[in-house]
Amino acid sequence: MFRIKNLIIFFLILIFLNNCGYTPRYAENKNVNFTIDIVELSGDRDFNNFIKSKLKRYSKDKDKDKDNDFKKKNYNIKVTTNYDKNISSKDAAGLTKEYELSITVDFFIMRKNIEKKEIAEEISFKENFTMQKMSDSFEEQDYEKIIKENFSDIIIDRLIFYLHKI
Numbered sequence: 001m002f003r004i005k006n007l008i009i010f011f012l013i014l015i016f017l018n019n020c021g022y023t024p025r026y027a028e029n030k031n032v033n034f035t036i037d038i039v040e041l042s043g044d045r046d047f048n049n050f051i052k053s054k055l056k057r058y059s060k061d062k063d064k065d066k067d068n069d070f071k072k073k074n075y076n077i078k079v080t081t082n083y084d085k086n087i088s089s090k091d092a093a094g095l096t097k098e099y100e101l102s103i104t105v106d107f108f109i110m111r112k113n114i115e116k117k118e119i120a121e122e123i124s125f126k127e128n129f130t131m132q133k134m135s136d137s138f139e140e141q142d143y144e145k146i147i148k149e150n151f152s153d154i155i156i157d158r159l160i161f162y163l164h165k166i
Contacts, residue, residue: 034073034163035060039110043081046145047103050152051079058160075163078108083148088130101129101144103151107159111166123162125155 036058041048060074081103088098104126111119129147134140 032058034058034075036163037074037076038079039076040078041081042079043105044083044103044148047081047083047105047148047152048079050149051081051105051156054152054156073111073166076110078110080106080108082106085144096133098133099131101131101147103127103148103155105155109163123159125158127151127154 036055037060038052038055041052055077082105084100084102086100086102087096088100089096091097104124106122106124109121109123113119129151131140131144131147134143
């Protein structure tokens with residue numbers, strides 16, 4: 001009995017002390033050679049708040065990296081979002097069964113090249129999702145907010161990937 005108890009304790013300690021080495025993809029911005037400044041946000045307020053909070057980690061930090069600041073590219077971005085919630089299908093009684101959620105995000109990216117000339121690009125991302133109607137409207141609104149946050153994660157990942165390629 002005593003030996004089994006020691007074995008269990010040993011394995012628990014081993015499990016807790018030995019992690020798998022997982023680190024979030026963008027936890028630290030050591031490899032990022034750019035900063036992002038949001039100049040203007042327009043469109044859906046909730047979605048814009050999600051985007052703003054996720055891009056904050058890429059904004060210029062005044063206290064850190066003053067000597068490395070000249071090496072980083074600086075992007076000024078205008079964000080326009082368009083969120084639509086349309087009825088996708090109805091049942092025989094005419095009541096809504098499904099909604100089609102779609103978000104379109106337009107990024108207007110301004111940067112300076114080596115010759116200090118202003119370069120402007122516009123990229124657009126679109127995501128769609130079909131959501132079942134729920135009986136509880138509060139639960140449905142909460143679920144819709146979660147979907148918006150997931151949309152913002154996907155779109156920010158695409159934007160960061162695009163900016164890495166530039």
